[in-house]
Amino acid sequence: MRYRQVGSSGLTVSVVGLGCNSFGDTLDPSDVDTVVGAAIDSGITLFDTADIYGGAPGQGEELLGAALGKRRDDVVLATKAGMDTQGLAGPAWECRGSRRYLHRAVEGSLRRLQTDHIDLLQLHEPDPITPIDETLAALDDLVRSGKVRYIGSSNFTAWQVVDADWTARTSQLSRFVAAQNPYSLLNRGMAFSMAGWRDAAAATISARAGREGAGKRREKKRKTARCLRSVFTEIVSFCNQVAFIVPEC
Numbered sequence: 309m310r311y312r313q314v315g316s317s318g319l320t321v322s323v324v325g326l327g328c329n330s331f332g333d334t335l336d337p338s339d340v341d342t343v344v345g346a347a348i349d350s351g352i353t354l355f356d357t358a359d360i361y362g363g364a365p366g367q368g369e370e371l372l373g374a375a376l377g378k379r380r381d382d383v384v385l386a387t388k389a390g391m392d393t394q395g396l397a398g399p400a401w402e403c404r405g406s407r408r409y410l411h412r413a414v415e416g417s418l419r420r421l422q423t424d425h426i427d428l429l430q431l432h433e434p435d436p437i438t439p440i441d442e443t444l445a446a447l448d449d450l451v452r453s454g455k456v457r458y459i460g461s462s463n464f465t466a467w468q469v470v471d472a473d474w475t476a477r478t479s480q481l482s483r484f485v486a487a488q489n490p491y492s493l494l495n496r497g498m499a500f501s502m503a504g505w506r507d508a509a510a511a512t513i514s515a516r517a518g519r520e521g522a523g524k525r526r527e528k529k530r531k532t533a534r535c536l537r538s539v540f541t542e543i544v545s546f547c548n549q550v551a552f553i554v555p556e557c
Contacts, residue, residue: 309324358389452482
């Protein structure tokens with residue numbers, strides 16, 4: 309496995325990360341520990357989740373926190389806040405980038421993830437109501453308090469990333485070190501719209517699996533673990549060849 313820094317920060321992650329959006333949704337809760345263990349055994353250190361993930365908001369974080377357990381300090385834990393979690397962090401009045409909401413959201417994520425800090429907190433989507441300077445000031449407060457180490461954006465357009473970066477620089481606030489946007493062979497828009505903002509990128513694998521009766525659970529877990537380790541090894545091998553090309557697209 310190769311490791312690299314995220315953007316110009318000192319945050320070091322594996323070039324392949326595990327996307328945890330399926331935990332509790334398409335991935336049965338009882339299989340989460342197997343998936344997490346196989347990822348760690350393959351050298352993956354970046355685990356990406358969000359407060360909205362799971363069969364219900366918050367469940368994905370709870371399952372990941374429980375699966376990591378004592379291994380928490382061996383990984384880089386990334387989560388996101390800012391989408392509609394159906395009241396999980398209290399009423400938002402559509403201002404999910406506000407100081408009030410972000411502080412409540414982070415406190416909830418810390419509790420569900422069973423940790424005292426989040427390595428990378430990403431704003432899940434732009435807040436069209438709250439001024440970006442208020443959002444960045446709130447995120448900076450969380451960084452200075454030690455509850456969050458680094459911050460990033462998700463689903464921001466190029467001009468919104470640039471606007472946020474300019475605001476952070478001129479106000480001497482913590483800057484976004486990562487941008488997470490849709491990117492695939494069929495959707496390469498990010499490669500062109502974000503080309504001028506050359507912070508590092510890391511690939512994420514989304515863990516998905518079907519459901520099965522309890523009678524074959526134990527054997528299924530053994531086979532699943534072997535299969536996942538094989539899949540992770542192949543993906544890591546591929547990303548070791550292409551990961552350093554992605555930012556140049």
